[in-house]
Amino acid sequence: xxxxxxxxxxxxxxxxxxxxxxxxxxxxxxxxxxxxxxxxxxxxxxxxxxxxxxxxxxxxxxxxxxxxxxxxxxxxxxxxxxxxxxxxxxxxxxxxxxxxxxxxxxxxxxxxxxxxxxxxxxxxxxxxxxxxxxxxxxxxxxxxxxxxxxxxxxxxxxxxxxxxxxxxxxxxxxxxxxxxxxxxxxxxxxxxxxxxxxxxxxxxxxxxxxxxxxxxxxxxxxxxxxxxxxxxxxxxxxxxxxxxxxxxxxxxxxxxxxxxxxxxxxxxxxxxxxxxxxxxxxxxxxxxxxxxxxxxxxxxxxxxxxxxxxxxxxxxxxxxxxxxxxxxxxxxxxxxxxxxxxxxxxxxxxxxxxxxxxxxxxxxxxxxxxxxxxxxx
Amino acid sequence: xxxxxxxxxxxxxxxxxxxxxxxxxxxxxxxxxxxxxxxxxxxxxxxxxxxxxxxxxxxxxxxxxxxxxxxxxxxxxxxxxxxxxxxxxxxxxxxxxxxxxxxxxxxxxxxxxxxxxxxxxxxxxxxxxxxxxxxxxxxxxxxxxxxxxxxxxxxxxxxxxxxxxxxxxxxxxxxxxxxxxxxxxxxxxxxxxxxxxxxxxxxxxxxxxxxxxxxxxxxxxxxxxxxxxxxxxxxxxxxxxxxxxxxxxxxxxxxxxxxxxxxxxxxx
Numbered sequence: 156x157x158x159x160x161x162x163x164x165x166x167x168x169x170x171x172x173x174x175x176x177x178x179x180x181x182x183x184x185x186x187x188x189x190x191x192x193x194x195x196x197x198x199x200x201x202x203x204x205x206x207x208x209x210x211x212x213x214x215x216x217x218x219x220x221x222x223x224x225x226x227x228x229x230x231x232x233x234x235x236x237x238x239x240x241x242x243x244x245x246x247x248x249x250x251x252x253x254x255x256x257x258x259x260x261x262x263x264x265x266x267x268x269x270x271x272x273x274x275x276x277x278x279x280x281x282x283x284x285x286x287x288x289x290x291x292x293x294x295x296x297x298x299x300x301x302x303x304x305x306x307x308x309x310x311x312x313x314x315x316x317x318x319x320x321x322x323x324x325x326x327x328x329x330x331x332x333x334x335x336x337x338x339x340x341x342x343x344x345x346x347x348x349x350x351x352x353x354x355x356x357x358x359x360x361x362x363x364x365x366x367x368x369x370x371x372x373x374x375x376x377x378x379x380x381x382x383x384x385x386x387x388x389x390x391x392x393x394x395x396x397x398x399x400x401x402x403x404x405x406x407x408x409x410x411x412x413x414x415x416x417x418x419x420x421x422x423x424x425x426x427x428x429x430x431x432x433x434x435x436x437x438x439x440x441x442x443x444x445x446x447x448x449x450x451x452x453x454x455x456x457x458x459x460x461x462x463x464x465x466x467x468x469x470x471x472x473x474x475x476x477x478x479x480x481x482x483x484x485x486x487x488x489x490x491x492x493x494x495x496x497x498x499x500x501x502x503x504x505x506x507x508x509x510x511x512x513x514x515x516x517x518x519x520x521x522x523x524x525x526x527x528x529x530x531x532x
Numbered sequence: 533x534x535x536x537x538x539x540x541x542x543x544x545x546x547x548x549x550x551x552x553x554x555x556x557x558x559x560x561x562x563x564x565x566x567x568x569x570x571x572x573x574x575x576x577x578x579x580x581x582x583x584x585x586x587x588x589x590x591x592x593x594x595x596x597x598x599x600x601x602x603x604x605x606x607x608x609x610x611x612x613x614x615x616x617x618x619x620x621x622x623x624x625x626x627x628x629x630x631x632x633x634x635x636x637x638x639x640x641x642x643x644x645x646x647x648x649x650x651x652x653x654x655x656x657x658x659x660x661x662x663x664x665x666x667x668x669x670x671x672x673x674x675x676x677x678x679x680x681x682x683x684x685x686x687x688x689x690x691x692x693x694x695x696x697x698x699x700x701x702x703x704x705x706x707x708x709x710x711x712x713x714x715x716x717x718x719x720x721x722x723x724x725x726x727x728x729x730x731x732x733x734x735x736x737x738x739x740x741x742x743x744x745x746x747x748x749x750x751x752x753x754x755x756x757x758x759x760x761x762x763x764x765x766x767x768x769x770x771x772x773x774x775x776x777x778x779x780x781x782x783x784x785x786x787x788x789x790x791x792x793x794x795x796x797x798x799x800x
Contacts, residue, residue, distance in 0.1 A: 249764040273794055290624035376687035394735040414691050464695030467706055467733040481707050
């Protein structure tokens with residue numbers, strides 16, 4: 156049936172006389188719904204089954220309540236202070252988080268299960284039938300809605316006012332153009348116009364400023380401690396991570412910390428074994444970047460920029476953990492496996508004749524890390 | 533008394549003079565040897581008892597010679613030279629069972645040790661004698677090798693070690709079949725020896741690069757996160773974080789949730 160006849164509505168006095176069940180039926184009829192079954196699950200009061208169901212639901216709610224109280228008690232009184240692993244209070248400390256989880260979890264679970272059980276046991280099992288409205292709307296509805304829309308279109312009078320039509324077109328059109336331009340303009344400007352910017356991609360924290368020497372510094376776990384590296388500190392087949400240090404930063408705690416944290420600073424200082432150092436192949440232009448058996452390569456992978464910290468001392472390979480690119484430390488750190496295609500940048504180092512510590516003679520000769528659009532190679 | 537001491541003969545006078553001179557010389561010599569500071573003389577290595585060295589040579593010829601050569605010079609393609617290899621390296625490799633290696637592969641794996649501690653000492657005595665001494669183990673042992681600053685040890689561990697061995701010492705993969713082992717169940721002396729000698733593909737950390745205190749702090753940190761220690765309230769399921777936890781979440785959690793959903797929608 157595609158058309159439903161609207162049932163006739165009772166008058167106000169008749170409405171007053173209907174009781175709740177009859178009002179329910181009327182409401183259903185108005186929506187096309189007919190309640191077939193709506194029984195009380197426990198028509199006979201006081202049966203054992205009903206009492207059992209009540210106790211079950213009450214049990215779950217009570218459990219939830221007790222668990223919540225336990226949660227509050229645990230939160231306030233359980234010892235939460237860190238205990239080292241070899242102390243005998245460690246077990247109690249380590250159970251703090253699980254106890255919080257168990258109590259709160261049980262509380263939430265209890266409420267949920269209680270509510271679900273109540274719904275299953277105590278709510279009437281309703282069976283209702285609703286008319287299915289197939290097909291299109293009634294013809295009168297279609298025609299009246301179309302008439303409304305057409306009237307709104309013509310009665311506002313824009314069609315008869317060309318000046319307003321054109322100015323509206325210009326105003327909204329230009330606004331749309333502006334909105335679409337916002338994300339596109341960023342693609343057109345050159346982000347590397349200021350190549351001298353010390354924080355740009357061309358430079359690292361090893362960049363020399365004036366004539367000040369840049370020392371290689373080791374990290375000892377204490378950021379304000381300045382420990383510089385001498386050649387004899389490393390044995391053959393050793394690798395050390397070094398960071399830049401300038402004498403002017405010695406008492407500037409923030410600069411000392413910053414040097415350890417700047418992401419393009421870490422450099423691997425590698426001392427090769429003498430028999431391997433004889434097999435080294437230098438890259439053109441980088442022949443004097445090493446100091447004897449000591450080679451310094453940046454840690455930043457030329458693939459996506461992860462720190463290539465894994466140094467295999469027997470095979471002299473530098474392995475990056477992210478995508479498993481391998482660089483050969485005996486061949487100017489050129490990639491021999493994995494997705495990287497460009498060598499790791501090499502830091503030119505030498506030993507300062509005045510102090511005996513390692514210094515970097517200049518910044519890297521290329522941008523370190525992953526390639527970018529404007530990079531020349 | 534004085535009257536008596538007045539020497540009666542010339543001979544007696546002479547003898548008395550000589551005696552006085554002798555006493556004076558001896559007492560000056562004694563004072564000298566007591567008061568003058570000892571010169572720094574080079575001390576030879578505790579020269580090992582020849583029997584131990586012989587036993588070590590016998591052991592070496594039976595166990596190690598195939599890959600390390602008759603004169604510790606190494607055999608190309610099989611084993612490196614052991615000249616000047618040092619006590620620490622031999623202790624590490626033999627006490628963890630890696631040496632004697634039974635098969636050539638990507639790397640020698642840890643296995644139950646073949647040599648007893650006594651045999652290890654004999655081997656050390658022989659290699660020190662035949663090839664010259666190298667890096668020695670520290671005198672301290674066991675608990676004395678733990679430092680007092682595990683937080684700094686953690687910083688140093690993350691800087692130097694975590695890239696290969698994982699943040700909590702779960703181990704990790706290297707290239708071509710090699711791996712950095714997990715750090716569970718390793719005693720303090722072995723960890724110290726490994727840092728000092730850089731076995732196989734591990735880099736070497738000399739006492740100047742990582743001072744003994746720093747090494748001990750690293751050992752304390754390692755001990756605090758391995759052997760089941762860093763699991764505040766829970767099953768670590770391998771300590772691999774999201775990998776194993778995600779697997780458990782899907783296998784157990786999702787299935788349980790689906791079960792609960794089915795229960796909610798079922799007929800009462």
